[in-house]
Amino acid sequence: MTRKSRRLWLACACLLGLGSATALTLNAFSSNIVFFMAPSQIxxxxxxPDRTVRLGGMVVAGSVRRQTVGETPVALFDVTDGQAAVTVRYEGILPDLFREGQSVVAIGTASPDGTFRASEVLAKHDETYMPKEVAEALRRSGKWDPRYGKAPDAASWDTMTVRDARKDAAGPQQQHGS
Amino acid sequence: MTHLPYIATAYGMTIGLAVLLGTTAALRLRRARARLAAIDRPARAGRREDQ
Amino acid sequence: MNATHSLVARTGTFFHRYANPGRFLRLGARLQPWLTWPAVALSVTGIVWGLFFSPADWQQGDSVRIMYVHVPAAWLASSGYAGLAVCSLLSLVWRHPLADLAAVEIGPVGAAITAVCLATGSLWGKPMWGTWWVWDARLTSVLVLFFLYLGHIALIRAFDEPQRGYRAAAILGLAGAVDLPIIKFSVQWWNTLHQPDSITLTGAPTMSTAMLWPLLVCTLGFTLGFAAIVVARLRAAVMESRIRAALSARRGRGHAATGGAQDSDVRGGAVA
Known part of the structure; x- marks a missing residue:
């Protein structure tokens, strides 16, 4: 039995050693592991200016300007992390999920004039999963505007069904209890 | 833009793999059981003859 | 020290009760229908529910339905590897023979479900994020998990002498468990393109219950299915090892009796 417990302790010690080695390595490289930089970091x-970086943040409500230069659509929008904002210029078709208030990751270079020239824009959706009708009901009742940030506390809507939301839409005067 | 092809492919892939794993496991089990029975039977019969 | 000794001993005895292959075969045969049929029923229910009866998401529309296969596959990929790591520990410390066979059988099933997780994730990422793949911490750590599975599959079969393969693969299986917390916490420790977890042990799920239910049904169904497939494969593996043992014993007896060549055919009446 002593041999068995010795093997157990040995396995635990090796796992602990390996775990702490990995933790230290990941900690040391954590600035390289992050997928994007925030506007305040930029x-x-x-x-x-010649280095390709990824810029991540939320599209500021009301900041999206769309133009067309020749054939290609050009979009200008501000990306913020709450502390600073960076203007992004992107030529091309934006992903379906792109909207004001959405988190995005733009890949490109920071030009000297302060704007960020993106060669690619990825939409980052958040962890809120909500039926369309419920989101619509929340928006209509003024509890949440998706353009200005995250959904309210999950407990306030996660049991609301599509039927509740439709009922709500049928009679807009009736207010929700809570 | 419709995302139906992506959804269909994802479900098809999952169901296909589950069916593949399930049937191979079932067939392997059936074969092993049959072979084991075939070995056990003559062995037992032989032992009885020996006694 | 005495307490830990007796604990180690008792754990060993507990697991060795099920190390007996005959006992496992009886237990497995009893367990099998209780795993297989609920797995089929729940998976079919969950998939139909998720595909046709759950609501579309406010930002993702119908693409959110990929979640009902992607998320259970991701959870199973990790928990399957946790199972593999436990088998590795049982093998290294207690030399548990059934744990070795279980590790052989869990590997390919786990690798397959990890492949499903990666592929469905890619199919979800393209329409939603706008890319098939990015090298963010979550996606990369799951890819590492897939390679760990593949390495385990290759290593455990790499030696002529199975015991050496079991030992080497068990070390890999246990060491690879370090990747599991990295996968789990990658979305909290580093900013990633992948969104944080919607369902956590501590907080309320940031998901409508209309979507949570089909997800949980799918997860339960897939998990039972994983268990059913592993148990079926393990039963087959135990039977196959019995067949090999019987054949070699018979060959030995054949040699002793006739002193000549003995065919390995099952029905070739070796005792005749």
């Missing part, structure tokens, strides 16, 4: 330490 402001604080502007990357070299």
């Amino acid at each position: 402001h604080a330490k502007p990357p070299a």
